[in-house]
Amino acid sequence: xxxxxxxxITAVKLIFTGDPEVFDITGRSLxxxxxxTLLASLIFMPLGSLIxxxxxxxxxxxxxxxxxxxxxxxxFVGLLVFITFSRAxxxxxxxxxxxxxxxxxxEVVLLSPIIIGLTISAxxxxxxxxxxxxxxxxxxxxxxIVTMLREARYxxxxxxxxxxxxxxxxxxxxxxxxxxxxxxTRVLTTAMSLETSMGNIELSMALGIIxxxxxxxxxxxxxxxxxx
Amino acid sequence: MIGIRSLRMVYSHKEIxxxxxLDIGRGExxxxxxxxxxxxxxxxxxxxxxxxxxxxxxxxxxxxxNGSEQKRLEIRRRMALVSQKPTVFNASVHxxxxxxxxxxxxxxxxxxxxxxxxxxxxxxxxxxxxxxRTLSGGEVQRVALARAAIIEPxxxxxxxxxxxxxxxxTAHIERLIAEIIQQLNTTVIxxxxxxxxxxxxxxxxxVLMEGRMLQMGDPRDVFDLPxxxxxxxxxxxxxxxxxxxxxxxxxxxxIDVGGAMIEAVSNLGLGxxxxxxxxxxxxxxxxxxxxxxARNVLAGKITRLTxxxxxxxxxxxxGFKLVSLVTKRSIEELELQVGHRVYAxxxxxGVHVIRRKR
Numbered sequence: 001x002x003x004x005x006x007x008x009i010t011a012v013k014l015i016f017t018g019d020p021e022v023f024d025i026t027g028r029s030l031x032x033x034x035x036x037t038l039l040a041s042l043i044f045m046p047l048g049s050l051i052x053x054x055x056x057x058x059x060x061x062x063x064x065x066x067x068x069x070x071x072x073x074x075x076f077v078g079l080l081v082f083i084t085f086s087r088a089x090x091x092x093x094x095x096x097x098x099x100x101x102x103x104x105x106x107e108v109v110l111l112s113p114i115i116i117g118l119t120i121s122a123x124x125x126x127x128x129x130x131x132x133x134x135x136x137x138x139x140x141x142x143x144x145i146v147t148m149l150r151e152a153r154y155x156x157x158x159x160x161x162x163x164x165x166x167x168x169x170x171x172x173x174x175x176x177x178x179x180x181x182x183x184x185t186r187v188l189t190t191a192m193s194l195e196t197s198m199g200n201i202e203l204s205m206a207l208g209i210i211x212x213x214x215x216x217x218x219x220x221x222x223x224x225x226x227x228x
Numbered sequence: 229m230i231g232i233r234s235l236r237m238v239y240s241h242k243e244i245x246x247x248x249x250l251d252i253g254r255g256e257x258x259x260x261x262x263x264x265x266x267x268x269x270x271x272x273x274x275x276x277x278x279x280x281x282x283x284x285x286x287x288x289x290x291x292x293x294n295g296s297e298q299k300r301l302e303i304r305r306r307m308a309l310v311s312q313k314p315t316v317f318n319a320s321v322h323x324x325x326x327x328x329x330x331x332x333x334x335x336x337x338x339x340x341x342x343x344x345x346x347x348x349x350x351x352x353x354x355x356x357x358x359x360x361r362t363l364s365g366g367e368v369q370r371v372a373l374a375r376a377a378i379i380e381p382x383x384x385x386x387x388x389x390x391x392x393x394x395x396x397x398t399a400h401i402e403r404l405i406a407e408i409i410q411q412l413n414t415t416v417i418x419x420x421x422x423x424x425x426x427x428x429x430x431x432x433x434x435v436l437m438e439g440r441m442l443q444m445g446d447p448r449d450v451f452d453l454p455x456x457x458x459x460x461x462x463x464x465x466x467x468x469x470x471x472x473x474x475x476x477x478x479x480x481x482x483i484d485v486g487g488a489m490i491e492a493v494s495n496l497g498l499g500x501x502x503x504x505x506x507x508x509x510x511x512x513x514x515x516x517x518x519x520x521x522a523r524n525v526l527a528g529k530i531t532r533l534t535x536x537x538x539x540x541x542x543x544x545x546x547g548f549k550l551v552s553l554v555t556k557r558s559i560e561e562l563e564l565q566v567g568h569r570v571y572a573x574x575x576x577x578g579v580h581v582i583r584r585k586r
Contacts, residue, residue, distance in 0.1 A: 129315040136276055137328040137375065138305040141297070147327075151318055 036107030048119025078176030118159030235284035259426030314372030366397030510578035
C-alpha cells in the first residue's frame, strides 16, 4: 500500500513538473486518436448516411452486424492490419508497419463500425417527421439529407467522442501495428503496458491518470451533448 | 387547381381512401371534414406528393403528378403543408421560417426581410433568435404557418391546424389563417374534425368518413341538409329517427316514427321509408301546451339534463328519445327538472327528411 501511495505522488509530480517523456507520449496519443477519429468520420459518416437513406434487401441484417462489430477485438484488427502491412502482405511495399500511419489505419478500421452504426442511429433518432417536413417545404434530396444530418448534430458529435474514446484507450492494435517504439509510435496505453512490466509503476501511474482525465473530459462532453 | 380522379390508397390491406373524386378550383377554400381516422391526413399527404397513391391520379394545375421525383419536387414547391403537429427544426425561429426559401436557393438580406415580415404577420416579431424547440404549442403552430406562407404557395394544405390548441390559441390561429387566405389569395384545403371551423373558414366543405367523400357542398347545406345518417350524426343532428311516410299532401308529409307522428316539409311519396333529422336547437320545450305555429307538438317527460357551457341539453321521452338544446337561463326561468312533464314542439320546416337506403 505505501508503494502505491508513493507511486501516486511521483506520478502527480511527473505530470505537474512537465516531464518531457510524459508530454511527448500524451501528445502522440491525442494526435493519433484525433486524426483517426477525423478520418474515420470523413469516410464512414457518409457511408452510414448512405445506408440509412437507402433501403435494400438485407439492410436490417447489415445494421445488426455493424452493431455487433462495435466490440470488435482490438487485437484482431491489429492482426489484420499487421498482415496487410507486413513485408509479405498485400501492402507490404508501402513499408508502413510500425509507423504512426499504420496505427491510424488500424484505429480507422477499429472505429468504422462505431461511426457507421452511431451515424445510422443518430439519423434514425431524427425521425420521419423532420424528413417529411423538409420534403414538404420543398427540399431536394440533397437538402433533405443535409437537414437530417444537421438535426442529428448532437448525436453525431456523441458518435465522434465515443469513437475518440475508444481509439485513445485501446492498446492491442496500437501495440501490434505501432510497435511501441520510443519517440515514434509509443502512446499512452502501449507505454503503460511496457512501463508496468518493467516495474516503472510511477510513470505508468502518471500515464494512467492522464488517460483517465481524457476519458473524463470526453464523457462529460458526451453527456452534455446528449442533454441537448 | 387540384383534380383527383379515382384515387385509392391502401395501407397494409386497409383501404384508407376509396375511389375519391374531387375538384378544387383556384382560389377556393375547401374544408375536408371528418372524424379522426377518416383519411384526411392521408389525402393531404397524397396531394402534397409526400406519398404515391395505390391507384388513381392527382392533377395539379392540369399536370399529372405521377411523374419522376424531380417533376414531383417542382410541383411540390408550388404547395405548402402545415401538418397537425408541426415539427420544427432544431434551429432558431428565423432559420425555421427561412427554410422553404433557402432550399429554393434564396439568400441574403432580401430573405431576411421576408422572414421578418412573415414572423410579424403571425405575431412573433421578436422571436427570430429564439430556439424553435422552446416554443409553446400555439407558437409552434404560428411558426409553421409563417414557414408555409413565406413560400407564397399556390395551394396551402392545412391539417387540423388547431386540433391541439386551447380555445384562445385556436381563435388566434383561425384569424391568421383567414388573413393568409385573404392576402395570398391562395387555394386552401383545410382538414378539420371541427364542423364549425369548416363553416367559419371554407367556401365549400366535403365530409370524409371511412375513406369516402359522403357529401360535398355549401357549408350551410351540409350542416342543415345532411344526406345520410352518418353525415347527420357527424354534423351534430342529435335526433335521428326512422319511419315511413303515411300521408303526403302539397309538400307536407306525415311520418310515423314508431308511435308518434311527425309532420315535415318534403316531396316524398306515400309509403317511403325515411330517415328524419331534427337539429336539437330546432326543438322548443315548454311546461304547458301553448298555441303556436309549430306543426309538431309532442308530450313527453324530461329524462336527463346535461350542461354544456351556456347551453343545456334536454333529453325527453316522447315515445322516442328527443333531444333539445336550450340556454341555461331558459331552464332556470321555466324551472325545468328531470321527471317534469313538458311539451316539445318544432316546425315542419325544422325537420329534414331523406329517403332511407335499404
